[in-house]
Amino acid sequence: MKKVFIETMGCQMNKSDTERMLGMLSNFGYEETKEPKKADLLMINTCSIRQLSEDKAFSMIGTWGKWKEEGKDIKIGFCGCVAQQKAETIFKRARYVDFVLGTHKIYSLPDIIKRVNNGEKVCECEETNTTEDDKASEYKINRVKSVNAWIPITEGCNNFCTYCIVPYTRGRERSRQPEVILKEAKDALSQGFKEITLLGQNVDSYGKDFKDKNYRLAQLLQDVNNLEGNFRIRFVTSYPTDITDELIETVVKLDKVCEYFHIPMQSGSSEVLKKMNRRYDRETYAKIVEKVRKMVPDVTITSDFIAGFPGETEEQFEETLTAIDEFELDYSNTAAYSPREKTVAAKWVDKYIDEDTKTERLARLNEKVRENCLKSNQKFVGREMEVLIENFENHKGQNIITGRTRNNKIVHIPCNKDLTGEFVNVKITGLKTWYLKGELI
Ligand code: SF4
Structure with missing residues (x-):
């Protein structure tokens, strides 16, 4: 071979x-x-x-x-x-x-x-406007050994945020056919995967390009939920204003769909959001997060932020720090702005923030994320939670199994047996910044 x-x-x-x-x-x-x-x-x-x-x-x-x-x-x-x-x-x-x-x-x-x-x-490298679903069915997928199988449901993006290269590299948004997605999910489950994550740059707009306007992410989640077996379902990434009440209600209603939303905000300043061509302001984002929190008990909400977008003032950057506190974001991915050829913001050279300021803002942003992650973890100490085990390793002489709760919190549990792929009940006994500590019940 x-x-x-x-x-x-x-x-x-x-x-x-x-x-x-x-x-x-x-x-x-x-x-x-x-x-x-x-x-x-x-x-x-x-x-x-x-x-x-x-x-x-x-x-x-x-x-x-x-x-x-x-x-x-x-x-x-x-x-x-x-x-x-x-x-x-x-x-x-x-x-x-x-x-x-x-x-x-x-x-x-x-x-x-x-x-x-x-x-x-x-x-x-020719651009296409199809998802090549027919060809996808001809070949098997050599998935990385894990408990979670990633299944793309949309490709590309129509949003053209001014900093983002994705619409130029992945093209316009295309939704994959439900039957192909369901087949890939069934295959993954039959191979022993215990979690299905539906993946896309903007999963909430799934199905917008279908003739049948009634088949959207909520319906797809329902169909995946109907598949046989004990497994979990997640979906990433959500665009704030595309999250519908129907979708939130579906997350609450379906037993396999986890209480987790990844909702990138990108900046806490409404003026910067406008320049980024995001279709919401700070107040709108606040309302969406409030609604999700109210309707989904114990939900974890994570986000993405950019430090040093062209023209970002110190005050505007500070609005990002206050947003993380105000919306109690459980965790956020962060990055310093990096100009990408072809994008609109890359042309605003005279507004570029110098590297030292970007680095300094990114460090403050990371510190804020760290503080909030710690705060978020504190809420769960003393609780009993279901954990899907992903890993078994010896850490500094102690055998540890590591997994995630339904709301995507990482938990470390002392255990001498490799329980990878099993659902276990755990009492949360302590915490570190990025994970919880637990004991098997
Ligand atoms: S940031 Fe996300 S929503 Fe905006 S263009 Fe890029 S992929 Fe699309």
């Missing part, structure tokens, strides 16, 4: 694409290796959210290129978001690359491999 190594950068969508590519390649006699030096085929699945990640990708394939120039018989593929954006120009920057594969055409991979093995250089 030939061996393939894939380096995956960036978000869960890229990781899901890698699982699909590995599935396709297994049909052509390739098995995965974790050691690049042992591979016949080396691929990098790139992310273009930040410049740093793009630079890292070119540096990594530079090393592979050297191996090739030294005479190693290997093929090199450049895939993912940077590939979609830069297409043929990749060959100019890295002449040893054999193929460039964008995010829209991952199901062309089998054909590309044949052509590359015949000595051709191939670039497949």
Whole structure:
């Protein structure tokens, strides 16, 4: 068997694409290796959210290129978001690359491999407006061994936030057909996965492009919930103003759907939100979070924030810090603003915030996130909670099982038995900043 190594950068969508590519390649006699030096085929699945990640990708394939120039018989593929954006120009920057594969055409991979093995250089980066659901059904998915299976339900995004590259790399929003999603969920459950996470840049707008306007995320959740077995369902990412009352009621009503919403706010300042082209202001976000908290008991709400967006004043940045407190956000992903080619905000060069200020704001933002995570964890000490175990390891001489509650809190539990994949009841006995401590009941 030939061996393939894939380096995956960036978000869960890229990781899901890698699982699909590995599935396709297994049909052509390739098995995965974790050691690049042992591979016949080396691929990098790139992310273009930040410049740093793009630079890292070119540096990594530079090393592979050297191996090739030294005479190693290997093929090199450049895939993912940077590939979609830069297409043929990749060959100019890295002449040893054999193929460039964008995010829209991952199901062309089998054909590309044949052509590359015949000595051709191939670039497949054409944009499509379909989800390639028909092709997806032909191949198995080589999922990473875990308790959770990620299943994309939408691809692309129509929102064009002024800082974001996604609409340019993943294209316009397309919803995958429910029957394909349900089949992938059933397959994952039959392979022993205990959690299904429905994935998309904006999952709440699932189905907006269907003829049947009545089949939306709430209906899909209902159908996944109807599948047999003891498992959990999650969905990420939610766009604040697309969260409907029907969706919140569905989360409450369905036993397998977990009490967890990831609702990126991005900035606590209404003026900055306007410049970001987000379709809500601080007050609207506040109302949405309040409603979710009121309707869903014990819900965890997480968010994303950017520090140092072009033109962001100190006062506006402080509004982000107060938003995290005011809305009691349980955890937030943070990043310093990074200009991305083609996006609107990247053109506002005269408004760029200097690197030192961005770094300083990001540090303060992270400190605020840390404080709030600790506060949020305190609410659960003394409670009994159901935990799905994800991991078993020896930590500083003690055997520990680690898992998540329904509301996505990480719990560490001393235990000498590997209970990975099992649901256990736990008494929460203590906490650290990023996790809870518990004991099996
Ligand atoms: S909604 Fe999310 S993915 Fe879409 S453009 Fe905005 S930040 Fe990017």
